[in-house]
Amino acid sequence: MTRIVITGMGCVSPFGAGVDALREGILTSRTAFAPVRKFDATQYGIDAAAEIPEDVDLSGVAGSRPSGLLQIAAEEAITDARLGPDELRDAAIALGTTLGSDEISSALWHRRHGYKPDYAAVMNSMSACGGRALVDRWKIAGLCLTAITACAAGTNAIGLGVDLLRTGRAESVLVGGLDTLTQLIYGGFASIGALGNVCRPFAEDSHRQGTVLGENAALIVLETAPRAIERGATIYAEVLGYGLSNDAHHMTAPDPEGRGATLAMRRCLDDAGLAPEQIDYVNAHGTGTRLNDPVEVAALREVFGERLMRIPVSSLKSQIGHGLSSAGATEAIATVLALNEQFLPPTAHSAPPLDPGLDLVRKPRGSSELRRAMSNSFAFGGHNASVALGAWDPACVPSGAEPLSQ
Amino acid sequence: MSVVVTGYGLCTSSGHAATDILKAVVGGTVEPGAPNGGMPVRRVDDGSAVAWVPQRLRRKMDRISRITTAAVAQALRHSGIDDPEMAQTTGLVLDTSFGSAGVVSKVLADVLSDDPVISPLLFPNVVANAAAGQAAISFGLRGPSSVLGGTGSLMYALDLLRAGRAQRLVVGGFDEMTDVYERALESTGFPRIIRALGEGAAVVVLEREDAARERGAAPLAELVEASVATDLNFELDGASAYAGDGITRALESVLRCPPAPDAFIGSGWPGTLLREAEEQFVRSSDVARGTWPKDATGEMFACSAALNAVLAVSALSAADVGPRPRAVVVTGHDSTRGQSAAALFKAPSRRPS
Numbered sequence: 001m002t003r004i005v006i007t008g009m010g011c012v013s014p015f016g017a018g019v020d021a022l023r024e025g026i027l028t029s030r031t032a033f034a035p036v037r038k039f040d041a042t043q044y045g046i047d048a049a050a051e052i053p054e055d056v057d058l059s060g061v062a063g064s065r066p067s068g069l070l071q072i073a074a075e076e077a078i079t080d081a082r083l084g085p086d087e088l089r090d091a092a093i094a095l096g097t098t099l100g101s102d103e104i105s106s107a108l109w110h111r112r113h114g115y116k117p118d119y120a121a122v123m124n125s126m127s128a129c130g131g132r133a134l135v136d137r138w139k140i141a142g143l144c145l146t147a148i149t150a151c152a153a154g155t156n157a158i159g160l161g162v163d164l165l166r167t168g169r170a171e172s173v174l175v176g177g178l179d180t181l182t183q184l185i186y187g188g189f190a191s192i193g194a195l196g197n198v199c200r201p202f203a204e205d206s207h208r209q210g211t212v213l214g215e216n217a218a219l220i221v222l223e224t225a226p227r228a229i230e231r232g233a234t235i236y237a238e239v240l241g242y243g244l245s246n247d248a249h250h251m252t253a254p255d256p257e258g259r260g261a262t263l264a265m266r267r268c269l270d271d272a273g274l275a276p277e278q279i280d281y282v283n284a285h286g287t288g289t290r291l292n293d294p295v296e297v298a299a300l301r302e303v304f305g306e307r308l309m310r311i312p313v314s315s316l317k318s319q320i321g322h323g324l325s326s327a328g329a330t331e332a333i334a335t336v337l338a339l340n341e342q343f344l345p346p347t348a349h350s351a352p353p354l355d356p357g358l359d360l361v362r363k364p365r366g367s368s369e370l371r372r373a374m375s376n377s378f379a380f381g382g383h384n385a386s387v388a389l390g391a392w393d394p395a396c397v398p399s400g401a402e403p404l405s406q
Numbered sequence: 407m408s409v410v411v412t413g414y415g416l417c418t419s420s421g422h423a424a425t426d427i428l429k430a431v432v433g434g435t436v437e438p439g440a441p442n443g444g445m446p447v448r449r450v451d452d453g454s455a456v457a458w459v460p461q462r463l464r465r466k467m468d469r470i471s472r473i474t475t476a477a478v479a480q481a482l483r484h485s486g487i488d489d490p491e492m493a494q495t496t497g498l499v500l501d502t503s504f505g506s507a508g509v510v511s512k513v514l515a516d517v518l519s520d521d522p523v524i525s526p527l528l529f530p531n532v533v534a535n536a537a538a539g540q541a542a543i544s545f546g547l548r549g550p551s552s553v554l555g556g557t558g559s560l561m562y563a564l565d566l567l568r569a570g571r572a573q574r575l576v577v578g579g580f581d582e583m584t585d586v587y588e589r590a591l592e593s594t595g596f597p598r599i600i601r602a603l604g605e606g607a608a609v610v611v612l613e614r615e616d617a618a619r620e621r622g623a624a625p626l627a628e629l630v631e632a633s634v635a636t637d638l639n640f641e642l643d644g645a646s647a648y649a650g651d652g653i654t655r656a657l658e659s660v661l662r663c664p665p666a667p668d669a670f671i672g673s674g675w676p677g678t679l680l681r682e683a684e685e686q687f688v689r690s691s692d693v694a695r696g697t698w699p700k701d702a703t704g705e706m707f708a709c710s711a712a713l714n715a716v717l718a719v720s721a722l723s724a725a726d727v728g729p730r731p732r733a734v735v736v737t738g739h740d741s742t743r744g745q746s747a748a749a750l751f752k753a754p755s756r757r758p759s
Contacts, residue, residue, distance in 0.1 A: 043522065097555075098533060099510075132743045135636055141655075144636040144745060145562070146555035148505065148534040156552055163565045169633075184510075184517050188529035244571070246498065246542040246551035251466070251530035263548060267571065380530060381539025383551050 001400045004165050005392060007172075007233040008081025008221030009333050010073040014050035014214050014320045017057075017072055019080075022330070023337050025319060027364050029348045032320050033198060033212050039183045044190035048197040049181055050214035050321030066180045067133040069217035070095075074134050074174060081221035081233060083172065085139070092142035092170035094160035095131045096153025096177040096325040099185070130178045142170050147325075151285075152244075153177060154218065154328025155377035155385035159242035161222045171227055176219035177329035185324065186213055192252055194289050199322070201286030201315035202293050202360050203351035211287040214321025218329035220336075225394070237336040240274065240372065240388040240398055243267025247382030253291050254378060258299030261285075261376065264384035265303045268374065272388040273400045276304045279311060279388070281344060281367070283335045283375040286315025287322055292378065297355050314347040314361040328377035332387060335373045339391040342370055408615035409567050410625035410754055412574070413485025414716045417455050417476040418606025419448035420703040424720035428727050431699045431717070445592065446602040447583055448704050460544050467531070467540050468509045470582035470607070474500070474537035475544050477607035478576050482545055485611040486623055487574070490546055497549025497572045498538050499563040500609070501556055501579035501708040503740055504587055505534025511586040537580050537607070549575065556740035557711045557747035560632035563612050573617040578609030578715070579708030579738075599675045602704030608712035610719055625754035626723035630733070633659035637744040650683035653737060653746035657687055660735065660750045667750060669721060669731035670696040671714045673739045675705075680739060680746070693735075711738020711747060718751045 011018070014032035015025030025032070032050040041047040052069065061068040083091065131144045143164060147156040154177030161175035189195045189211070196209025228235055245267060247260030254261065269276060285296055301308050316331050323330055334345050344361045353360055372390045379385075390398075416422050420430075450473050456464060458476035467475065478498070482488070487496060504510075509531045516524055530536065535553040542551060550572045554562060563577040583605045591603070618625055637652030653674070661667075670693045674681030681698070688696040699717060700710055718734035721727060733752035739745070 135638070135744075139638065141636065141638055143558070143634050144743075145558045145634065148502070148553050148555050149551070150533040150535050160552075160562065163562070163569065166569065167565050169561075169565075183522065184513055184524070184532065187517055187522060187524040188513065188532055191524045191526040191529050193526075244497070244550035244552060246539070246548050248493075248542040248546045248548045250543065251536065251539055260548060267550070271569075271571070379535070380533045381535040381553075382542055383535055383539065383553075 001402065002166050003225035003401050004162050004222055004239045005225045005228050006220055006236045006239065006336055007223055007228050008077040009236065009336065010076025010080060011216060011218040011330055011333055012052055012056055012069045012072050013216045013330055014052055016053050018076060019333060022333065026334060026345045029346050029363060030319060031348055038181055041186060044187055046190060046195050046197050048212050050212055051181055052215055063133050066178055067130060069180065070130050070178045071133060071137060073176065073217040073219045077174065077219040077221050083221065087172060088138045089141050090171055091140050092164050092173045093131045093134055093140060093144045094147065094157040094164065094173055094175045096147040096157035096328065097130055098148065098150050098153065098179050098325045099182060134174065149383040150379035150381060151324050151327060152377040152379035152383040152385040153325035155375065155387050156244065157329065158220065158239065158332060158387050159244065159385060162239055162242055165222060165224050172221060172223040174219050175222055177326035178217045179324040179326040180215040181213055189213060196288065199288040199317050200349040200351045201284065201288040201318050201347055202354045202358060203349060204354050205290065207351035208288050208290060208293060211289050211317060212321040214323040216323040216326035216330045218326055218333055220329060220332060235392045237339050238390040238392050240390045241268055241272030242385065242387040243271055245384045247384065249382055252380050254295040256295060258295045258302060260382055260384045261296060261299035261378055262302045264386040265299065265374065265376065268386035268388050273398050274372065274388060277307055279372055279374050280370050281338065281373040282311055282313045283331050283373060284313050284315045285376040285378045286317055286347065288317060293354055296376065297358060309357045309359055312344045312359050312361045314345050316345060318348040328375065328385065331375050332389065335375050335389050339370055339373055339389060342367055407568060409564055409612055409629045410615050410618050411610045411627045411629060411719045412613045412618050412623040412625060413481045413611040414609065414719055415477040415480025415484060416608050416713065416716055417450060417473045418608060418706060418709060418713060419450045419604040422454065424716050425724045425727050428717050428720050431697060431702050445597055445600055447588060448602055448604040450606050463540065463544055468506055468536065470506055470508060470580055471531060471537040471540035474580040474607040475541045477578065477609050478541040478545065481576055481609045481611050487611065493546040494548045495573050496547045497575045498542055498547055498551045499559045499566065499575050499577045500538045500553050501559040501711065502534055502553060503556065503581050503707040506531050506536045507582045507584045507587050511584045556743060556745040557708065557738040558634045560629065560715060560747065560749045561634050564629060564632050567612060567614050574611060574613035576609050577612050578607065578712035580607035581605055581707035581709050599678060600705045601701065604704035604706040606706055606709045608709050608716045610715055627719045627751045628754050630750040630752050631660040631663040632747065632749040634745060634747045637746060650679040652744060653680055653683050653739065653748065656746050656748040660748045663750060665733045665752055666692050667733040667735040668692055668694060669734040671717055671734060671736045672696055672698045673700060673710060673714060673737045675700065684737060714738060715749060722751060722753050
């Protein structure tokens, strides 16, 4: 099996543009929650979100705001990976998104104010149009796929990229996620009682108000290890495997026994050739909602058994909210930073824990033994995705992988 | 490791029976849809879909979820997957261009009203993967599950099965037409090209050959290879905007694998560079005749690509639609973003009894 590595990363998050901004935000335990700027959210009884700062400069990029944010993230990842035009021409794209962009609502918004609706903009709002912007700007002639499995889509897209590389359909793949805050999603989450003004993942019930919606554009460059070594690329981490499943239970509520989440994690471990005891850290889905967190803990306990109490767990959503399809990719970047720089990202709140048997990381802390991590994403529709990431060690050949000739 | 087709299901505005559609397409007897503005629109009869949906879930589903669930139900029955244990290891990989178009249109109207409250009953179906989720819930499908925008499902499913990530997958596409999207399409170059709009869901059951053999399922066809390519020169102006380079690359990719096809089921609209590229392929190959179902069924977006796969399997396995071909190559195009797909099916080494 071909080993897959990460050679570039780029993102725009509620902490600002760039991976450095994300790292700085994580390490200072900041939270990015503030009253919604984009629309009047108070009509929904709550008003917090984690929006991308207004000072992120979109003046140099063409297209809509979501498309522009994605291009900023892509430019950072492509520059970081040092991919030239020839390499980009043969690259592929696997992007995760929920609604793709908010152009459909802004296009139809005109109707409310008596203007002619811009239906051409509706067409541009189709979910895969984000990837299309990358094709057009960088002349990427490989595959351009879009996973639209809602909050699991970013992690699903990483898996898509892994398979494109393992099957030889591509030599490098830009994988990631894009979602921006929309009133449609905000009002919908509010209608089902899933939102709060603060996000406290894995806090005890009375302290978990719900999740806070966020927005991100996040892209990662994946390529095969031999090619990355051949062209002298910097290798940040390795993608060891991934797993998908469906709860087959309910459209918005997780299976109370966590069967779907358990299946995704076990399939991920199988794909990576790892035993549960080889996972050193879990970057959890951790939405801070009433339903998700206890089910995710139950599923983690099912997979990792009593050893769970010795596996550090944290949720980035405590700092930048829930970016839906962009969450999985942004959380994967955070996990890669953790593996590469040997620190544990925090769950930034001090509320009493949901489960005292969980090693919930409260403040960022160093860890000299962080070799392999898992990142989870669970979605409406019961779609689940887990990805296993590892610190890059060319001498340590995973089970089933081809040895590298250097 | 071979990947075989062991069942299929349809719920489209052109009918539910693959052999009937195939005969009608080949015979050119499909009736045009009712005029509706610039492009005639053919709708799925919602009542015909509801009968396939578990009663306890009908009221929780939006329209495209019911349509998709009906197609999945037929495919599972056709494939003989009626055991809950087997369903637990069965996954879903579906394509869509517009997702839950009907619910999104309705919820957007609510958001844009003076009282922008969203119904908690409607909202769960807003996500584009809702139809796949509802189908999984209906039949207990806990295998690997994904929804893609466009036409990549056959290729991704093939890769998942070959990698051993799943034993069997329900694979195909769905799309629904609403007033908002009709008008959006009319604002592009579509009306110059497209003869009619349709909607529906079409799926096949793809299975690892060893898994099918183990449970005694008869293969209807074998999926030899599938590929996707992006048209580099695409502009968002409807079906006429393809330059045709994407479909050419996708066809080249699947035709590296034997056998050479003797039948072709295409997706390009007449008068477009896509159709030219496909007709050029037919002329330069061993294919006796090309068929373009969309000419009769209308543009059904992700469902059209999936319908072509179902029709290929039907042609390879049904006894009453004329001489069986040796191998069929099918194409699909996502007319909203310049993506083209091709897949090669061949007759199974073991014929169904």
